[in-house]
Every structure is written in C-alpha cells, then in structure tokens.
Amino acid sequence: MSEGNIAADQLRLLIERIERLEEEKSGIGDDIKDVYLELKATGYEPKIVRQIIRLRKMQPHDRQEMEAILQTYLAALGME
Known part of the structure; x- marks a missing residue:
C-alpha cells in the first residue's frame, strides 16, 4: 500500500x-x-436548574467571587 x-x-x-x-x-x-x-x-423551572448546573461546574472560589461581584453590581443599581 x-x-x-x-x-x-x-x-x-x-x-x-x-x-x-x-x-x-x-x-x-x-x-x-x-x-x-x-x-x-x-x-x-428549567432556567433556574440550568443556572444551578452552571454554578455546580464552577470552582467554589470562582463561584463566591462571581456572587460577590453580582451583589456589588446589584447594590450599585439599587436592586439589592
């Protein structure tokens, strides 16, 4: 060949x-x-379950950091 x-x-x-x-x-x-x-x-609610699955894939530290930033942004927008 x-x-x-x-x-x-x-x-x-x-x-x-x-x-x-x-x-x-x-x-x-x-x-x-x-x-x-x-x-x-x-x-x-499938949308919420998708979010949970996405969060479960993250490292705990990364998830905590993201949640802290989200809270900061929400507070800055008066949504908290």
Whole structure:
C-alpha cells in the first residue's frame, strides 16, 4: 500500500469516528432536552436548574467571587 492510500484510509477512519461521535452527541442532547421537559412537567423551572448546573461546574472560589461581584453590581443599581 502506498503512503497516499494509508493517509486516505486514516483520514476516512478519523472522519467516520467524528461522525459517530456527532451522532452520539446529538442523542445525548436529545436526552438532556427530555430531562428538562420532565423537570418542567414536574413543576421545576428549567432556567433556574440550568443556572444551578452552571454554578455546580464552577470552582467554589470562582463561584463566591462571581456572587460577590453580582451583589456589588446589584447594590450599585439599587436592586439589592
């Protein structure tokens, strides 16, 4: 086999792998949407749950810093 064929085969395999992963990602996205619909049907507010998930991903120090800045801004705007 020539180097061109090997490179083409490798490229094709990598592209097919990406395509499979994209399909899986789409399926996972659909599953997540279903869970949010279930949340809403149960009476929870999906927007708030999304915020909680975003906050849970943050490091505690970063979250505390963000909350402190938010409080400062809210106070400056007279919203606190």
